[in-house]
Amino acid sequence: MLFMVEMEVVVPHDVDRDHFEALKAEEKVRAQTLQKAGTWRHLWRVAGQYANVSIFDVQSVDDLHEILLGLPLFPFMKTKVTALCRHPSSIYDDDR
Amino acid sequence: MLFMVEMEVVVPHDVDRDHFEALKAEEKVRAQTLQKAGTWRHLWRVAGQYANVSIFDVQSVDDLHEILLGLPLFPFMKTKVTALCRHPSSIYDDDR
Amino acid sequence: MLFMVEMEVVVPHDVDRDHFEALKAEEKVRAQTLQKAGTWRHLWRVAGQYANVSIFDVQSVDDLHEILLGLPLFPFMKTKVTALCRHPSSIYDDDR
Amino acid sequence: MLFMVEMEVVVPHDVDRDHFEALKAEEKVRAQTLQKAGTWRHLWRVAGQYANVSIFDVQSVDDLHEILLGLPLFPFMKTKVTALCRHPSSIYDDDR
């Protein structure tokens, strides 16, 4: 079950930099673990912004929620979730 | 070079239905040709809407423009184009 | 799997009234069939508007899409879909 | 009398964490008390966000206001209130 998630990271100018860098490092590990597991199916950077477009493949909406809320940078994110489904003109087996 | 394109189709209630259905059929053929060519890399339906999220892989912005303007349903579409690039945490070779 | 769907019906002033009334009657039948099947779990009117708030319980996003696109009044609707999940403070077995 | 209330919690990055966690615990108790009383009729988490969609069943608008303003996390919330009423196609006795 696929969802597009758009994440924008907003960094307050007076954040503790060391703490934030530590969270970023954790975020990268988490993102790669989820990619290897096949859950975070696509991950692109939005050009010119501290933001990404992602495709998640999850068993349920609850799984999706648990994953997103658990991201180390979640407290600094604005998120937008869009439910996707198979397009009648798609020829790709993966895009479902 | 990757671009996310979000397309929403708006059908005027007084459109000529036969003409519109003919355009839809052409659109499907075009979409599948572009998928087979590797240009239209992903194509998902937005749940509950006459809209899609697509990923295009093109040689240039001019190519992207020519493809989109040439879509049979383009005159009925609202489009939004977002330039994407490689995410530093991505492990996928394809997502670039 | 639960989704909130907000539907607003926009009626063009020059629509064929008989055709529209026929669609409304079909819509009512469809809505009640889906409620009896347990798929359309809640259905409320938004006060003062030709709009509703609905909760759907579906097996997949594709099912949700098929149901919404198949509604007789869909061509006259603006829709907004929100994926819902269990709230940690909920005590209701049904709200999942 | 039913109202949909959408609540989004915005947590300032420099909030006192202990104070905030204490408020969250109180909020959970309050939410469950109101559910048991039949006042907070539905409570869903919005997937991927620190936000919920709720249905309240109250005797008056003043009651609704008193309940919402009294929520421990209210000072951190953005709220949107929508008055609901019975939908002519609804078959549910409860959705009123």
Add this chain to the structure above:
Amino acid sequence: MLFMVEMEVVVPHDVDRDHFEALKAEEKVRAQTLQKAGTWRHLWRVAGQYANVSIFDVQSVDDLHEILLGLPLFPFMKTKVTALCRHPSSIYDDDR
């Protein structure tokens, strides 16, 4: 129980003028009947626009909905409904 209703009338340029004028006359009669009944408690014109701000005093949200949907000009209106309640600083007995 008080609700503020903001109504904006949008007149399509190709509407049948006689039909529209007839609806306007009916609307005026209806508005005055509801004012005399104490239901439509206040009615102001928004300066420079074909729009009004109104205060309704109703027994239930269903009553409010029935009144608004029954207005002769409803098919040409955009409406916004806001639930009101007593303000702790109000000294007026009527503003509740």
Add this chain to the structure above:
Amino acid sequence: MLFMVEMEVVVPHDVDRDHFEALKAEEKVRAQTLQKAGTWRHLWRVAGQYANVSIFDVQSVDDLHEILLGLPLFPFMKTKVTALCRHPSSIYDDDR
């Protein structure tokens, strides 16, 4: 001369609470004085929000401005001002 003023109070989480409570008390006194003088003609709470809808009856726009800027909580408010006038269907002598 009537104006609708919508006021939303935004309280920064790190405000000095004693100072703010003192301003709130002053605000209440001021609001009641203006009501008794017939200037602040209506005052309703917006349900579920720290916001109000008010009707002011003033001699001039300058008077309105002076009153609003002088409110103790003005520095924490977002305001929206709408000029109102008599509605041709109104039967109330007061709504002008």
Add this chain to the structure above:
Amino acid sequence: MLFMVEMEVVVPHDVDRDHFEALKAEEKVRAQTLQKAGTWRHLWRVAGQYANVSIFDVQSVDDLHEILLGLPLFPFMKTKVTALCRHPSSIYDDDR
């Protein structure tokens, strides 16, 4: 008493051109009559748009409303009204 009024004229592509041109001519006469009377105090074109920014000096909000609704092109306009008052730093006697 001064009000800024922003007017945007939206011309439907299928409007009767002769009728519209006749309204435009009437509008010009009306605008100049109101300028000579000192009521329409300023009138500027917004560069690159079929829109204007105007300053009206009126005795009451009802006068303003009557003037605007009476403009021959009003049915094709979107209007925005802003109440103005004397600025404490202004040195102009006229800007009040």
Add this chain to the structure above:
Amino acid sequence: MLFMVEMEVVVPHDVDRDHFEALKAEEKVRAQTLQKAGTWRHLWRVAGQYANVSIFDVQSVDDLHEILLGLPLFPFMKTKVTALCRHPSSIYDDDR
């Protein structure tokens, strides 16, 4: 004196196609004449949309207005005008 003008062309589905194509041809001639005269300094297509971003170099705002209103496709355009000036970090003689 430089202005950025963003133009979006909106084509009604029931427009007379021959008339519209004739206007498009005229528009192209006009655009090229203005480019050769040094007035329309830059002209880019927005990828994926029937829209452009343009830079105009004019003697006055009135000149700019006259040019834009005189474009054959102006009746089908939404325009946005932004006044530009020299950037303190610019090294280009032309960008002023």
Add this chain to the structure above:
Amino acid sequence: MLFMVEMEVVVPHDVDRDHFEALKAEEKVRAQTLQKAGTWRHLWRVAGQYANVSIFDVQSVDDLHEILLGLPLFPFMKTKVTALCRHPSSIYDDDR
């Protein structure tokens, strides 16, 4: 050459009050100097807001920019600039 500039002043609640009051005093002096020079042609307060509507008459866009950026309160302002030109129905020599 005329520009409408809309300025809204946003005062952070934790600003140094003495510093801010000093800037306000400087702003007033600057505004009056520019009015006497004929550059700041009109200046009105927006009723109920810490905002103004102004008309500037400048030799060039660069002059306008230099003036606005140099205002003592500029760091606390949101600004919107609109290029104005002579309206074909205007009878005023000054409104150009």
Add this chain to the structure above:
Amino acid sequence: MLFMVEMEVVVPHDVDRDHFEALKAEEKVRAQTLQKAGTWRHLWRVAGQYANVSIFDVQSVDDLHEILLGLPLFPFMKTKVTALCRHPSSIYDDDR
């Protein structure tokens, strides 16, 4: 390959001024280096705002992203990226 980038700089009122001025100086050096290299093709100030409109000529979207994220003032910027392509009516060799 051309992209329009709109950058707005938002300066928090409690930023360390020396640090910010140092970043501004670095930003200027960087901007001029990129202009000399032909990458930052145009750079204009938006009149009356701490904002610019820029045209970048890059080899790839990844290059564009690296350049923008590397700007010393990027942490204080809101950016908007628009992909541009050759306009069929353009006569300029450079505008591609």
